[in-house]
Amino acid sequence: MLPIQDLYPLLNTPRKVVITMHQKPDADAMGSALGLYHFLVQLGHHVTVVSPTNWAKWLNWMPGCNKVVDFELTRDKAEGILKEAEWIFCLDFNILLRTKNMAPIIKALNVTRILIDHHAQPDTPTFAYGISDTKKSSTSEMIYDFIVEAGYKHLVNKEVAQCLYAGVMTDTGSFRFPAASAAVHRMIADFKDQGLDHTKVHEHIYDNYLENRLRFIGHVLLHRMEVFYEYNTALISIPKKDLLRYEIKTGDTEGLVNYPLSIQGIRLAAIVIDRDEERKWSFRSKGDFDVNSFARKYFEGGGHFNAAGGRSSASLDETVEHFMQAIQENEAALQEERTSSNKKQ
Structure with missing residues (x-):
């Protein structure tokens, strides 16, 4: 697996991209996927987010969630999208088995697989490029780092900020866990500068049940x-x-x-x-x-x-x-x- 930094110069060339995450995605999985989606479309890529399974209804507020393809619900459509992909970003999981029934399909494709994840013991031979950092609070934080380090901080717009904030907030237990580092809080300050209404995101996540x-x-x-x-x-x-x-x-x-x-x-x-x-x-x-x-x-x-x-x-x-x-x-x-x-x- 080559370092993620080697991918940065390639971001300028538009490609067919699929972003996926682990089955039954939580706020970090969905937030990091949609945050990356809103970033890549600004660079001209043709991007589709494919979830291995369904997800909680209280994630539907996220901008772009209505465009996410449910693999189990629309398998033929999802397989067609996967087979056309040039890049597949794999977020918030360390081994393809976490994508359930999608795993053998992703494994068999002649495609560039890219890992961005914060879980231990990643299956690095499966991926062409990637980064795995267990010290990071969330995959959403890592997507922010990816965008900024690639030189595109100016593309962190309101939609990107909303999605990534939801992932970081939930994975840090509303910023009470040790992983809520100074870097995390600086990132949130940047989101606030972009006009993020953090109260609304909190309500969408925690005050949205039956x-x-x-x-x-x-x-x-x-x-x-x-x-x-x-x-x-x-x-x-x-x-x-x-x-x-x-x-x-x-x-x-x-x-x-x-x-x-x-x-x-x-x-x-x-x-x-x-x-x-x-x-x-x-x-x-x-x-x-x-x-x-x-x-x-x-x-x-x-x-x-x-x-x-x-x-x-x-x-x-x-x-x-x-x-x-x-x-x-x-x-x-x-x-x-x-x-x-x-x-x-």
Whole structure:
């Protein structure tokens, strides 16, 4: 994989470009894709954003989202677009498997694949150009860097700013996570200079749900959350019947894993959701407990040091039992912060 900087001189020549992201795209995946889209069209490229799957309805406000092609919904159309592409930008994932059913098609195409991502252990041989930087707050921040370092800061318009701000805001937990660096805040200042109304973006993301989601969250916190203080861990386990009862759609469980981290002393929060084909895990941690390694070791997953995901083909009860065994094996690491705090006292 050649460094992304080698691509900069080639941006002046218009090409047929596809931008894609991981399945079930979140605000960073969709925001970075659409932010890049609005930049590239200003350079004269013919650009299409193709999502591997559907996405949360509360992302539809993003400028350009109405033009995104859903691969699963319109497969023939999407395949035709992919086969005509000269460049495919792969955003917010480190391996093609994250694009689900699109993966074998992208792999087989004689096309220039370009990676821009902030997850660990990228599959670099798959890409002609790229950058992978786990220190970055989000892929949206990396798209901003890409635009600025290529010499096109003047093309960061209002549409680009809105999309990238949404991705950075969500991936930094509204700027509370350590990854919200000084560079991130300087970027936001630039967006504000472009006329960004950050309050509106926040409302689109966080104040745009149906009543059933709030009642679902209340039900889950009351009936589906367990706290294991001996392991500084909290677990939310959601059976499929809850999803059906509250008519939960794509994106409605976004951010739910963060709630238990507000409990004093909790270092690891986990949520497992019973989906049709598999059980989906999300992990969040505080301090120096590495959920990326935890997810890779126990649940075929990965991600970032303090935020990761995983999966299991076992039943919900079986995968929860596996999780309990896993935290028991990691008891010492989960208790380290408490021990060090006691020593300080």
